[in-house]
Amino acid sequence: MSDTATAVAKKRPEFRNINAFTDLPGYCLPMAGIVSILHRISGAIMFVLMPFIIWMFDTSVSSEISFARFKGAFNVGMLGVPGFIWKLVVLALIWAYLHHAIAGLRHLWSDTHHSAVTKEFGKTSALVTLVLSIGITIILAAKLFGLY
Amino acid sequence: MAANYGTKRIVVGAHYGLRDWLAQRVTAALMALFTLLVLAQVIFTKGPVGYDRWAGIFSSQWMKVLTFVIIIAMLYHVWVGMRDIWMDYIKPVGVRLGLQVFTLVWLVGCTGWAIQVLWRL
Numbered sequence: 001m002s003d004t005a006t007a008v009a010k011k012r013p014e015f016r017n018i019n020a021f022t023d024l025p026g027y028c029l030p031m032a033g034i035v036s037i038l039h040r041i042s043g044a045i046m047f048v049l050m051p052f053i054i055w056m057f058d059t060s061v062s063s064e065i066s067f068a069r070f071k072g073a074f075n076v077g078m079l080g081v082p083g084f085i086w087k088l089v090v091l092a093l094i095w096a097y098l099h100h101a102i103a104g105l106r107h108l109w110s111d112t113h114h115s116a117v118t119k120e121f122g123k124t125s126a127l128v129t130l131v132l133s134i135g136i137t138i139i140l141a142a143k144l145f146g147l148y
Numbered sequence: 149m150a151a152n153y154g155t156k157r158i159v160v161g162a163h164y165g166l167r168d169w170l171a172q173r174v175t176a177a178l179m180a181l182f183t184l185l186v187l188a189q190v191i192f193t194k195g196p197v198g199y200d201r202w203a204g205i206f207s208s209q210w211m212k213v214l215t216f217v218i219i220i221a222m223l224y225h226v227w228v229g230m231r232d233i234w235m236d237y238i239k240p241v242g243v244r245l246g247l248q249v250f251t252l253v254w255l256v257g258c259t260g261w262a263i264q265v266l267w268r269l
């Protein structure tokens with residue numbers, strides 16, 4: 001067994017003294033891998049910011065007065081932090097939610113369709129996920145900062 | 149279920165963790181549908197959405213019950229997800245247990261707050 005294995009084995013390329021500029025750019029995550037790690041990161045962001053999400057739910061639905069406070073946080077600022085910073089936090093949450101939801105739907109599709117579990121589909125669906133999540137985030141960012 | 153402890157316990161194999169895996173998918177689908185439901189109500193509202201319209205979405209009893217279910221679904225979903233992250237990256241058992249306890253306290257606290265907001269509406 002081991003004899004045939006060594007006989008068949010070709011001489012493998014050997015890399016030593018890896019050059020950071022010529023070798024490392026080739027070692028990047030595939031598209032599906034990028035979507036996968038961003039799925040985790042976006043989930044973790046929402047977990048960490050969960051009290052802020054519930055604070056927004058609380059102040060926006062509880063009363064007219066708290067609703068005004070909710071709006072004020074983003075227009076005037078809150079806790080000494082200017083409004084646009086709070087808008088950026090919300091924008092991070094918008095991206096996190098969009099990416100997590102779309103990447104999650106992609107997972108559900110792969111779980112239920114054999115045709116979805118191919119290298120090609122993995123790559124195209126990953127690309128679609130990134131384009132949709134980043135695209136909608138940009139559109140909503142323009143709305144959030146009052147461009148339209 | 150057959151005895152699953154002592155020397156008879158199942159330590160590996162199919163169905164080990166299947167329940168949480170499935171629960172994560174089911175809760176994800178529920179939350180996705182709920183998102184569409186809330187979005188539809190916001191989008192198909194005539195005129196600007198001020199306090200009355202926004203709070204009105206959550207004030208009916210059926211919407212409160214549905215939102216309650218979604219909050220519980222989120223609790224379970226996030227617990228499974230965060231536990232996966234700790235299991236993958238945190239090796240020392242003590243640190244992992246500490247983070248898991250923190251995750252549970254954080255999530256149960258957030259869930260309680262969200263439900264309180266919902267039911268005084």
